[in-house]
Amino acid sequence: MTSVRTIVYPVGDLTKAKAFFGALVGAEPYMDEVYFVGYHADGQNIGLDPNGHRQGLTGPVCYWHVEDIKESLQRLLASGATLRQDVIDVGGGKLTALATDADGNVIGLVQVAEAGV
Template sequence: MTSVLGVKTVLHPVSDLPKAKALYSALLGVEPVADAPYYVGYEVAGQHIGLVPNGDMGGPVAYWHVTDIEAKLAEVTAAGGTLKEAAHDVGGGRLVASFTDPDGNVLGLVQDS
């Protein structure tokens, strides 16, 4: 089994990015470290909180950080998970993927280079 480093990233789908940014900035007490029309991200208390405009996520998605994303995807799909989004690079060598559990809940994986 591959190592799991914990949930360190949570992404939230938002319909109005400027309003969500104002609210999350107030909630978290910090300014975003990533601020673009397609994504706003915060680093706080060892976690990354992201806002995804017009995301089709259906709700917040927790991303488990792992040491080997392909191996972990193989493990969870063999155990009954269904691949939603194959592993792909989102920049800087960071790989992300997602899958659903048997009840349809979306779970994410992140591997940092």
């Protein structure tokens, strides 16, 4: 089963973004590192990526949680998507990848070793 459960926002000023999203979500982050800040919000993971703009991201990326990231990425590429970021291990048993659809929309995939993230 695939579903969108993570949205990552590229941010220029992590301190300001944390203040804004903390107020929006109404909670403290579950992860607060210099490279990523994450919030849980009613079943959604909301992430702040201070490196996103340097990676060419201009807006939020929705990450589809999938059981087999390599197979899912290959299906997207076979359907005409362009590879933006191959599968990488971002730690904690989490794998991510990015593809771009025909309209230039960035689509994220995530595979998590444990359910619930």
